Amino acid sequence: MRVxxxxxxxxxxxxxxxxxxxxxxxxxxxxxxxxxxxxxxxxVETAMKRGFVDVATTCLEAGIQDADVLILATPVRKILxxxxxxxxxxxxxxxxxxLGSTKTQITAKMENLxxxxxxxxxxxxxxxxxxxxxxxxAGLYHKSLFFLTPLKRTSEEALSMACALVQSVEARPxxxxxxxxxxxxxxxSHLPYLLACGLVRIANEVAYDDTFIWQAASSGFRDTSRxxxxxxxxxMDILMTNREAILWMLEAYSQxxxxxxxxxxxxxxGSLRQLLIAVHERRRNMF
Amino acid sequence: MRVxxxxxxxxxxxxxxxxxxxxxxxxxxxxxxxxxxxxxxxxVETAMKRGFVDVATTCLEAGIQDADVLILATPVRKILxxxxxxxxxxxxxxxxxxLGSTKTQITAKMENLxxxxxxxxxxxxxxxxxxxxxxxxAGLYHKSLFFLTPLKRTSEEALSMACALVQSVEARPxxxxxxxxxxxxxxxSHLPYLLACGLVRIANEVAYDDTFIWQAASSGFRDTSRxxxxxxxxxMDILMTNREAILWMLEAYSQxxxxxxxxxxxxxxGSLRQLLIAVHERRRNMF
Numbered sequence: 001m002r003v004x005x006x007x008x009x010x011x012x013x014x015x016x017x018x019x020x021x022x023x024x025x026x027x028x029x030x031x032x033x034x035x036x037x038x039x040x041x042x043x044v045e046t047a048m049k050r051g052f053v054d055v056a057t058t059c060l061e062a063g064i065q066d067a068d069v070l071i072l073a074t075p076v077r078k079i080l081x082x083x084x085x086x087x088x089x090x091x092x093x094x095x096x097x098x099l100g101s102t103k104t105q106i107t108a109k110m111e112n113l114x115x116x117x118x119x120x121x122x123x124x125x126x127x128x129x130x131x132x133x134x135x136x137x138a139g140l141y142h143k144s145l146f147f148l149t150p151l152k153r154t155s156e157e158a159l160s161m162a163c164a165l166v167q168s169v170e171a172r173p174x175x176x177x178x179x180x181x182x183x184x185x186x187x188x189s190h191l192p193y194l195l196a197c198g199l200v201r202i203a204n205e206v207a208y209d210d211t212f213i214w215q216a217a218s219s220g221f222r223d224t225s226r227x228x229x230x231x232x233x234x235x236m237d238i239l240m241t242n243r244e245a246i247l248w249m250l251e252a253y254s255q256x257x258x259x260x261x262x263x264x265x266x267x268x269x270g271s272l273r274q275l276l277i278a279v280h281e282r283r284r285n286m287f
Numbered sequence: 288m289r290v291x292x293x294x295x296x297x298x299x300x301x302x303x304x305x306x307x308x309x310x311x312x313x314x315x316x317x318x319x320x321x322x323x324x325x326x327x328x329x330x331v332e333t334a335m336k337r338g339f340v341d342v343a344t345t346c347l348e349a350g351i352q353d354a355d356v357l358i359l360a361t362p363v364r365k366i367l368x369x370x371x372x373x374x375x376x377x378x379x380x381x382x383x384x385x386l387g388s389t390k391t392q393i394t395a396k397m398e399n400l401x402x403x404x405x406x407x408x409x410x411x412x413x414x415x416x417x418x419x420x421x422x423x424x425a426g427l428y429h430k431s432l433f434f435l436t437p438l439k440r441t442s443e444e445a446l447s448m449a450c451a452l453v454q455s456v457e458a459r460p461x462x463x464x465x466x467x468x469x470x471x472x473x474x475x476s477h478l479p480y481l482l483a484c485g486l487v488r489i490a491n492e493v494a495y496d497d498t499f500i501w502q503a504a505s506s507g508f509r510d511t512s513r514x515x516x517x518x519x520x521x522x523m524d525i526l527m528t529n530r531e532a533i534l535w536m537l538e539a540y541s542q543x544x545x546x547x548x549x550x551x552x553x554x555x556x557g558s559l560r561q562l563l564i565a566v567h568e569r570r571r572n573m574f
Contacts, residue, residue: 125505126505126506127507145502145505183497184493184499185503187490188500188503188504188505188508189505191486192486192507192512193507195482197563198482199478200573201562202474202540204569206471206474210471213474214573216432216471216475218412218431218432220475220513221476221479224479224483224511224514227507227510227511228570229567229570229571230567232560232563232564235563236560239551246551250548250551251548252489253486253489253544254545256488257481257482257485260481260485264526264534264537265530265534267527269523269527272523276519276522278488278491279484279488279515280517282487282490283512286501286504
């Protein structure tokens with residue numbers, strides 16, 4: 001890599017949505033310069049006006065030409081396309097990192113980057129239902145878990161730089177294999193999203209007969225369905241690039257619901273209570 | 288009924304857990320006297336010490352002897368038992384109301400109360416994961432929806448008294464048939480509970496191979512699984528007394544999840560996106 005420490009780096013953040021603009025904002029002052037890149041003139045202007053980046057442009061080539069670190073902060077399938085584009089124009093000695101929510105396909109694609117360009121996958125476990133540059137917040141990454149998925153070809157120096165970057169925004173790096181990452185987030189994040197969506201859909205079905213359901217929904221429904229308000233385009237990319245793990249979770253989950261239903265049907269209170277007590281204790285110990 | 292206005296009433300709250308003690312606390316000063324009744328000496332002492340009631344006792348018979356309104360604030364199946372007991376000792380001219388989370392079985396049972404005792408079902412849509420007298424809070428009912436399910440035999444006077452009581456704790460009364468109530472809460476409350484439990488159970492299964500899942504779970508998992516921390520005994524009563532409606536919801540829900548899975552399997556992005564967009568818009572408009 002061209003530079004050895006974060007403070008010397010010019011960092012290009014490509015994609016000035018919630019994640020990119022928040023990261024840029026948290027990085028400002030901790031490196032030589034933060035350059036924002038986005039196709040949207042509004043995002044570029046807003047990021048500059050609000051000081052989320054030191055400078056910003058709608059031109060990818062101009063934005064990355066002096067970059068030591070390139071951060072791909074778009075939805076997953078946009079990242080897959082960006083890796084191809086960047087292969088041709090990333091500066092020799094630079095490092096590419098991404099913030100995508102699934103890692104297997106992205107790290108596989110990163111293997112194709114030129115030898116002179118380092119690469120490491122990244123996935124911060126933070127977010128909001130709101131998306132876009134207007135929702136950006138320098139504190140978004142504070143105390144968050146931040147997965148890093150190195151490739152076989154990732155140098156120690158590049159991985160150290162990625163860790164330093166994560167720590168500089170007060171997040172906690174955790175190095176993990178891409179496939180293991182994708183299985184874990186399928187369980188703790190992608191499955192919950194689909195569960196929330198299924199719940200809103202059921203309520204919608206009940207509402208055909210009884211619109212009072214929307215008034216009857218209180219805090220329990222609100223929290224259980226919260227993730228259904230996530231950005232659909234972002235979620236579609238996640239679902240389509242983590243299909244196998246998500247399908248596995250959906251299958252196992254349906255089996256669990258089926259167990260609940262069979263116990264209820266049979267009025268088998270003993271086994272139902274035992275299940276729910278185990279779950280209750282586990283949940284109490286979690287948060 | 289013996290008295291015509293709430294301010295003249297002696298109100299006995301039977302069951303000094305979260306719901307009963309919070310209601311007692313909110314009613315103090317708005318009626319002649321609030322008498323708390325609980326089998327637990329600790330609950331009785333705590334409710335008195337913290338001023339949740341004017342007076343309290345572990346003796347049901349003594350507690351209700353001067354009561355104009357009796358509020359049954361225990362888990363559902365305990366309420367079913369209490370209705371039998373109270374049939375024999377409720378003062379002539381008094382009114383019985385309950386706070387149980389399911390209404391069909393309770394209102395059916397209330398039909399057996401003596402003719403000289405009025406009855407109306409009640410269900411406030413508020414709560415906490417924490418239960419017990421220590422979690423009580425006079426503001427718990429503030430702005431909450433409060434279902435009232437009158438019986439055919441409920442007099443207008445008794446229903447007015449129930450409405451006045453609900454409004455005096457700043458909740459919003461909504462009069463509804465017991466069966467319609469049970470179907471609505473199966474969708475917005477009992478199904479979400481089981482979904483949360485199923486999610487924690489899946490995470491537990493993944494944890495056999497990979498305990499890091501507990502660190503990976505962030506705010507999305509936390510909110511979607513929150514209801515799994517609800518009191519199991521209370522929930523068992525709810526599940527067993529609203530079985531048919533809950534089984535219907537579980538079946539419809541499983542079908543929804545199956546639709547998601549089939550779309551994912553077939554890589555049918557169009558129909559999946561359409562589903563998720565409809566859900567997203569609905570959820571955005573809700574809260």
